[in-house]
Amino acid sequence: MRLALCAFGLLLVCANAMAEFSGNVAAEAQIFPESPQFDDQFDENLTFSFKPKWDGEWNDGDDLWSLELFMRADNKDAGREKVDIREALWLGVRGDNEWRVGINTMFWGVIESKHLVDVINQIDYVEGIDGEEKLGQPMLHLKRYQDWGVLDFLVLPYFRERTFPEKEGRLRLPLVVDTDKAEYESSDEERHVDYALRFSQTYDDLDLGISWFKGTNRDPLFLPGLDGDGEPVLIPFYEQMQQIGVDAQLIYEAWIWRLEAIRREADSNDYNAYTAGFEYTFYGIMESPTDLGLLLEYSYDGRSKDEADVLDDDVFLGTRFAFNDEQSSEILAGFYIDTNNQSRSFRVEANRRFGASWKGTLELQTFADIDSDDRLAAFANDDFLLLEMAYYF
């Protein structure tokens, strides 16, 4: 009966009958101490988010379903207000094949400071400039296990546009990005069907992935334009592209070596980019339980300065403290330094658990000596402090 109800799409009935419910609700305060570069940008903001997840399984765990939503209420930056489906998925395990149909979020790659090969999901940019929060992507996905490696075949029938701050938002470009006017190279626009393939395998201490993607570039170009009121705006333009990527990670004792490299071909540009680096961990420093990791990563982008990514010839220097205490306290601090113009940005992220169900996060981001030609110039006054308290259930 329950299954029958599910088949008729009465999701909430299913959800209550066979689901496990988990997630978190969070309050986030953001403070920008410097006055804004552009008119109307806010100085401080208090927002709330809710991330519920329902999931369940049947058929002895060979069939699974999940639904994960992400909602944010923001009364200052409408660009951050949303309800997004991060996951709405059926997953079927059939021998060495795994089928996934629906909306999913996935992660490819190994590098900490940048994500080059991770092109399946669109970035939820307003949730973090590090690109680690992503929008749900509709897909048909077959994962096939072979003795010689794992193959992923993906068909992506629908494209998600990147999110951008509105006029009042911080960490935005000098002109507002008008997401209502997005343009596409393909006449199919967001209905263009994209394809991706990935091979991955572990060889002792080496993890290797090789991936291919053909379809709508998740990173937009920007065209000058006018909005409905005749104000100048930026119009995102989504090209078609083809990309081949490699990601590799090698572990040797306390060393972890990492590499991501891509070749991307599109109408506007054909180029190579890579990030390579290492992490070395000192375990139990000064006879405490604390582990200290040191990270060094270098990013190169083959495009000219004004076309390239923010990290085009940049060094990332990071430290990671894992206190291994009851509260799982962690601090990650990193410097990004542009080797051409010495523009620097600094970021600290610290978090710990409070009691059994709360988690507090503190983020500090500063931009220093930003060269006026640097892609970060628009963020020069956007140093910020962020405090988040989340309740997990």
Added chain:
Amino acid sequence: MFNSKFLLVIAFFASPALVFAQSAEEKGLEIAKAADAYDQGFTDFTANMVMTLKNKKGETSSRLIRIRTLEVEGDGDKSLSIFDEPADVKGTKMLTYSHGLEPDDQWLYLPALKKVKRISSRNKSGPFMGSTFAYEDLGSQEVEKYTYRYLRDEACGEWTCHVIERFPAYKFSGYTRQIAWIDTEGYRLVRAEFYDRKKALLKTLTAGDFKQYLGHYWRPGTMDMVNHQTGKSTLLEWKDYEFKTGLTERDFRSQTLKRIK
């Protein structure tokens, strides 16, 4: 002349002793091998673990972890830990392929990033989830991970125990030695003392509430690890043990970490 003859005579009488009498090291190794052999053939098991951390002030916090372990012939076990509590780490999973003296292979699935991350397994002496158990205390106990020395037999509760010293043979252990009380019938690890790098007593483990499974394998219901230097302790309560559940290598692939529930 006389001297050499005398030596020959000594050698003649001494050699049988060299052949038949066991050194304390040999006897210790023999016990470790017997304990290992006794536990072989369990194939796989699943269990639920409640971990209660207690600090010096007596404040407690708890973790809920589901464990799945697959026996691998000729190598260390494969094991999967699924974290259910605290809520902020719910859905975190840790996969370990242990290999005797070679470093283990270890992966972590981070649900917030939906990312499977290969991690360095060198951190054997570090605390597990902020508890008084180190990773090396909970890992698969292969014979070659230690050298041994037999100390004595003595009564341990209702049983008789072999008392043996174990010296970690792998690099990066947090201990210089351990003293283990292993009962002579079912090879139950009843008690263990852990000595730190400065050779001072660091921790004592007491296991109890043993139950026998499949008519052969003994598993403790409780394991209490007291750290004498910090005053902290951690109680592990093992529940719902099931053996030969039909787990296979397929259930221990890093690529499936994300979907496993």
